[in-house]
Amino acid sequence: MKILQNGAIVEAEDAKISPFDHGFLYGMGVFETFRTYEGHPFLISNHVERLNHSLEEMQIDKTFSVEEVMQMVSTLREANGGKDGYFRLNVSAGVRDIGLFPEPYEQPSVILFQKQLPSSGVKEKKGEWLSIHRNTPETSQRLKSHHYFNNIAARREVSSGNEGLFLTADGFAAEGVTSNLLWVNQKTLFTPALATGILAGITRAMVLALAERAGLEIVEGFFKKEDVLQAEEVFITNSIQEIVPLCAIEHTTFPGADGKWTAILKREYQTHTTSLKHIRDLSSLERGEDHDAKLQE
Template structure:
């Protein structure tokens, strides 16, 4: 398998960065994960926009364009013989002295990883459980998709190796926040609900796509502060992320849910299938 490192395609065993990279020393780095469908990087524009905004916050002097990223992806995918893939675009701050740096980072390290994925197909159902571990607050004003991932890793250890379970974080105030690697939605009546960004969650790209799709389907979309009881009373629950797409929930804290037989998730899944091979933007 090959990866992209600062403009070069190298074998993964030969890839290396300096131990003085502040992405390693202090977690000063960002990443985006997304899928490529038959050669098309779905919603790439929005992933780049979020990445560029985060780089400004971290004082890393690098901005990406669609053309630059897409060209790099094409070379990497060709090297690995892939048309359907999981992509991680990673930007770390680059080399600095040991100690906290105030000056801008001007030579970041850019790495792109690709893993093979099968063609998109049926929805995979999961059970949702409330985590004992609370969601940590963002390091800054808003949550970035950054190298600061210990909260997520500890939460994954809490639920174990099961691939059919998603852990759901609560805030310190016991409001529903988000999944370990997902955003959460639920439907009741003609309204679809999802936690507000005020809870400190990541504004997922698939979250944004889903909110627009819900409105396109003629349903109301409401963000807010919600309790476990609010979610348990739902007619349908699902979680979203850019790799697993729309994931129906079959059980929430012991409450049975319709899973992939739910009318809303079926419509959203169909909308996703019709969009994933062509859309650059939401």
């Protein structure tokens, strides 16, 4: 497939980066992954907000507008035949001499990748508790940065097709290798708090908003794995796989794809994928639905 590198469409095999790019040398780079639905990059405003925050945190001198990123996605999508896909927007710090420098990075390198989506989504998965602990964020909060060895080491530990589930060094449930972790018990949706060091997932935030609209109480906190294993339903979330129910965590079984709340949340999620740019827009949609209902009375 073709990629968009610093504004130019190039064949993936022809793309080049400098060996002096600090994204390569020191992991100084961040990225966002998202997918398109009928050409629409779902929740793109949330992704751009998180990306800009991460760039500011790393002192990489680049700020994106939503319109800019949407145009980039449209350009690359057309160059690759117009199909929907998995997109990764990657920003590395750029070229600088070997060594650690406190000054901001002023000439970052920007690459947008597109990857083919699987022909069918994952119906359900099994989970495994990892022996490797979730590493702590390098600053006050976890960024979606190039520092991914903790995730790769964890992926090597789990059986093929299963989702590895991290615990913190203190034994609290954290997140999956490439996902956030949520579970339902007695009409309450639980998920580890961001203070555990997990990534502030965009799909996680979307599901929390949908769950609240659906009448579930939301509780974010510090939970042991025993709390998760007592759940009625468990699922994981990320922007590419969406909402994936777990049918088991090791020897404990769950309804998986047959879970009531999982089905409700998946259905509600799908109703917004071709149009929603930001999670906050759900509230205006809800007001519009209430207004329409009143007109019909």
